[in-house]
Amino acid sequence: MSANYEPNIVAFLCNWCSYAGADLAGTSRVQYPSNVQIIRVMCTGRVNPLYVVNALQQGADGVLVSGCHPGDCHYMEGNYFARRRLGMLKDLLEFVGVDSRRFHMSWVSASEGHKWKEVVEKTVEDAREAGPFEGFRRRQIDW
């Protein structure tokens, strides 16, 4: 691993809380690492666990899923579904030998711009420590 290795991270954020929280971080001019690329979904309940696997297959070194705090879901219970599904996925990933530092879930509300920064820093730091991901055979989609 080269000293200036920068992990590539794909993040799935729900529109109502975490995406708005990330927007607030911007409005508040909070500075954080640029490694995280955000994909907006309406709810973390939309995040099919296969998306996470897919991202790792496509070349991401880490994946982050972030939504509303439990109990605050804009769609009432979507984040509960996400918590269950992705909790299982985390165990599964570990079981198949994926470093647990590559996959994170967090709850960031629309008013937590500063928490978003912390979450990004932690995710990037963990993925950096875990190093480039070469665990899965690449199945690149030719988009």
Place this chain on the structure above:
Amino acid sequence: MIEKPKIGVYICHCGINISSTVDVETVEEYALKLPNVEVARTYSYMCSDPGQALIKEDIKEHDLNRIIVASCSPRMHEPTFRKAIQEAGLNPYFLEMANIREQCSWVHQDMEEATAKAKKLITASVAKVRLLEALESTEVDAEPAALVIGAGIAGIQAALDIADAGFKTYLVEKTPSVGGRMAQLDKTFPPLDCSACILTPKMVDCASHPNIELLSYSEVEEINGYIGNFDVKVRKKARYVDFDKCTGCGDCATECRVADRFPSEFDEGMGKRSAIYLPFPQAVPAKYTIDPEHCLYLKRGKCGKGPKCQEVCGAGAINFEQEDEFVEFKVGAIIVAPGFDPFDPSRKPEYGYDDYPNVITGMEMERLVSASGPTGGKVLINNGEEEIEPKEVAFIKCVGSRDESVGNEYCSRVCCMYTAKQAHLIREKLPDAKIRIYYMDVRAFGKGYEEFYDRVRRENVRYIRGNPSEIFKRGNKLVVKVEDTLNSRPLEDEVDMVVLGVGLEPRAEMRQVMDLLRLSQSGDRFFLEAHPKLRPVDTATDGVYLAGCCQGPKDIPDTVAQAKGAASSAMIPLARGKVTIDAQVAEVNEATCRGCGFCVEICPYSAIEMVTVNRFGHEIEVARVNEALCKGCGSCSAACLSDSIQPKSFRDRQILPQIAALGVMK
């Protein structure tokens, strides 16, 4: 036949907000090389008229059929650009926004890094936009009625405005009377209007208005549906008094066996009330209520030889058999106005609120100076033997505001002025009293406020800059320990009475309302508005609006202004009579649906149902989405075993290329 995508990429400078950290020219060159991109341009402000015109002209000239705007957050300007491309004849959903401001240029300082990230985000947008489908939004009828939760001044004003405009309005109030906090106040700061005198006419109006259905002593139990079509269920709590029979004479309260035994909520616990009570003389509706917590008959099943109230009530209105009732109705818009709680000074034990009876809150002072209050408007303290007039009164400001130690960093906005007003009222009643106000800063920001503050200072009220550290007792006196920070001198001032200028906090019951309506809180725990500047009365839930202190501390003029704003916003769907249902809903591919019903179980809105279809002579069950109920969250999709149910614009086949684009671009 699927037409070949022809994409236009529009990169906004946003003045220098984006272009100072993202090299927009390089990004433009890069974008032109991406697959299917026909046009890429940069412009100083894409959202401006000329910026939008640029996009529209290109759509026509280059026959573009997909548009990417790389600028601010889609939460900001997605509707703007959707409208723009629609005006140019394109389906509004053929748009994707790359958020290169809030999530790129504003959060990264390094030009190289930010430019690289902007490129990635645009690449991902290109990957997605090619596969977006044309969507049509539908319109449904909106119920021409509104629900207002909370009948303080905010709720009353909002309800009156909507009702005056000719719409049915349901005003739900938790306590037995409308009026809220404002009814408790004595005078309002400038111009010293009597609070009750200006409020009671409005209270009466809202009870007698033909378009307002006042549901006092009631709570909202359930709200389902969406803008234009909310189904509301309200619990009308049992008053144990027949609403129609009660004449409000009050004989029951005088004769009650436990008359004047319990702290009156309206008098902040300083006055007493009976178990059957009217919260205050001007209460609306003027109907008595039995408090089941304290009524002997309701608590123990026995009240002397029989309940006294029942005996004396000439109208025969007392009914111990009464039970909670439920009312259900439909509304098109909802205004939330639950108000605030005053800060509980027990949380600052150094001020001795729990230990010394002569340390009181601003709210208690309001009742004390009020002619209808427990002392008939006399400012009195108890010196251990008798009630006497205090000679020295101290006010402490910012109690529970601007104070990280209690978790409230915000300024409560009213305390500076209400302490000044109370100092003035005490000066009127006690011309020789020594009055001191301990302050951190004086914020007299409103119309006529600074002038009022000056007037109070000229009335021999001393302002001392310092935040007291402690209040303790020395003999019969209270000692305020403070450093006068302008003179750098420690002081121990002996006074007879201390008034704590307590701040405003979100109501303890806010959680219930949040859960009912899926609202969010901001960092200060008040309700979060849709945009702090431009949408201060809207929420993230369409059709739900905020009024008053639930959104943040406010004085009365600001509260009334916001209530009127909320009312006018709420009337938009009501007056139009129609609401547009978002087109980004889920859709089932009936050819692949295996009819397992997982999606039906998971849908939080019960928007999916199983229907029987005929497949080559076989009756099979498949899922079907009710588009009016679906909110497009997509939880069903992640649960589907055959990828048959998919939210439009967020389909697997639209998101997976996005992931791929971000992955390969290391």
